């Protein structure tokens with residue numbers, strides 16, 4: 001019993017270590033419902049409250065792009081506030097970028113981040129759907145064997 005728990009734990013950490021980030025999906029076999037599982041959500045189906053199968057999908061390159069764009073937007077917002085609101089000396093180099101251009105850049109980063117997040121979500125959802133279909137195929141194969 002202890003060995004099993006250990007094997008599961010090491011498998012899990014390997015899986016988490018390989019991908020820079022992953023999305024968890026909740027698949028309910030009773031409702032045939034697949035949806036992303038939020039960090040605050042319980043392990044149960046939102047419709048019938050039965051326990052759902054957790055499907056882990058690694059984020060795509062668009063997921064990474066989303067984080068990078070968010071980071072750039074945060075840096076730009078901090079520099080913008082420091083220079084234009086608080087006249088901080090350390091941010092004086094920011095005067096090279098006119099204020100309206102800086103604002104357009106900030107909004108562009110946020111909009112591009114949203115687009116990246118949307119593409120990432122649609123791609124990971126498609127992969128999760130494939131994994132669900134694989135579960136169905138395995139079950140059907142199992143039934144035929146019996």
Ligand SMILES: [Zn+2]
Nearest residue numbers: 028031045048
């Ligand atoms: Zn359900």
